[in-house]
Amino acid sequence: MADIREAFCPRCGGPAGEGIDGLCGKCRLAETRWLECEPRAVHTYCPSCGAQKSGQLWTDSEQERQEIGPGLALSALRLHPEVRRPQFEVGIREVSANRSMADVTVTGTLYGEPIRDRCTVELVWNKEQCDRCNRIAGSYYEGIVQVRATDRRLTDRELDVATRIAHETEASLQGEGARLSYISDLKETKDGIDIVVGSQAIGLAISQAVSQRLGGRYTTHPKLVGEKAGRPIYRVTYLVRLYPFLRGDVIESGGADLEIVSVESNHVRGVDLATGRPRTVRDEEPKRLIGHGSDATEALVTHLDHGMLGLIDPVTSAAIEVPRPSWLTVEAGAQVRVLRDRDRLVVLG
Ligand SMILES: [Zn+2]
Ligand SMILES: [Zn+2]
Known part of the structure; x- marks a missing residue:
């Protein structure tokens, strides 16, 4: 009983x-405070790049104020843990450039009874320069990637590709949350490109990608520039050296003309333009650049005779004879591609 x-x-x-x-x-509900509301919620963002601060941590964000507002308002609310199926309705009024007011209505159930209450949260939009913009503004950097070619200048294509690789590397590292892996400056110099970077990670990544994609080697040159909290601070120069020759270059080596097919770390592979046979020329063997295949012009074939090829020089219009490449199938009246080398013409085909 x-x-x-x-x-x-x-x-x-x-x-x-x-x-x-x-x-x-009902009686339990009457003595329970189930909704608590902080009067303000602060959102700190970087006015230059839009990054958001949470605690001490910055993260990049594309979110606009309208998207952030509701979540920010709800962050000021504390609900009793036994509230079931809570639902929120948030109305936001802009008050000034750095203030909004959020009216939040909360409904749900508690102890089996329907509940409903509302509160108002002041949203504070607080500007602060982020870690990255702060470093960039202070001209802070950790390294410079210098892209250079060996014994020549960078071609336009190499300049374009290296620049694109640098930007792609930055975007990918930033996308992974490596905020300080930024490029603070990228400029063409007399002999190549200088890329000023915010972290050693991005300096290394760019150096690796450029030397791999364009063919070259890189070396790192750290320099002690100071100390922070007892730890040495280094600035690193990454020197990327592209190989002296490009695929498609026509060179002269050991009396033979070669069109380069591939460039490796210590040799080039090419085709001998007289015989059509492949050849390898090691780095230490002397070579001389004649030009690039893409610079070739067309010359009219006038006759074929005893291993010689009669051509009209496309510049001087003079009739000349050059040795006929053994692999070349051509008839009088056709055009062949030629590169000028001093006073002679080199037939590419
Ligand atoms: Zn009761
Ligand atoms: Zn910023």
């Missing part, structure tokens, strides 16, 4: 609730 006493709510005499004190849902 002990159950009879517990079957009624001790406060209102209605049916008892499930708790040990026997209070019904």
Whole structure:
């Protein structure tokens, strides 16, 4: 018979609730503070790049104020842990450039009873320069990638490709959250490109990618520039040296003319333009650049005779004869591609 006493709510005499004190849902609710609301919520963002600060941590964000507002307002609310199926309605009014007011209505159930309440949160839009913009503004950097070619200048294509690789590397590292892997400056110099970078990670990544894609080697040259909190600070120069020759270059080596097919770390592979046979020329063998295949012009074939090829020089219009490449199938009246080398013409085909 002990159950009879517990079957009624001790406060209102209605049916008892499930708790040990026997209070019904309504009476329990009446003495529970189930919604607490901080009067303000602060959002800190970087006015230059839009990054958001959470605690001490900055993250990049594309979110606009309208998208951030509701979540920010809700971050000021504390709900009793037993509130079930909470729903929120947030209305935001802009007050000034750095203030908005959010009216939040909360509904749900607690102890089986429907609940509803509202509160107002002041949203503060706080500007602060982020870690990255702060470093860039202070001209802070950790390295310089210098892209150069060996014994020649960079071609336009190499300049374009190296620049694109640098930007792609930055975008990919930033996308992975490496915020300080930025490029603070990228400029063409007399002999190549200088890329000023915010971290050694991006300096290394660019150097690796450029030397791999364009053919070359890189060396790193660290220099001690100071100390921070007892730790040495280095600035690193990454010197990327592209190989002296490009695929498609026509060179002269050991009396033979070669068109380069591939450039490797210590040799080039090419085709001998007289015989059509492949040849390898090691780095230490002397070579001389004649030009690039893409610079070739067309010359008219006038006749074929005893291993010689009669041509009209496309510049001087003079009739000349050159040795006929053994692999070349051509008839009088056709055009062949030639490169000028001083006073002679080199037939490419
Ligand atoms: Zn009651
Ligand atoms: Zn910023």
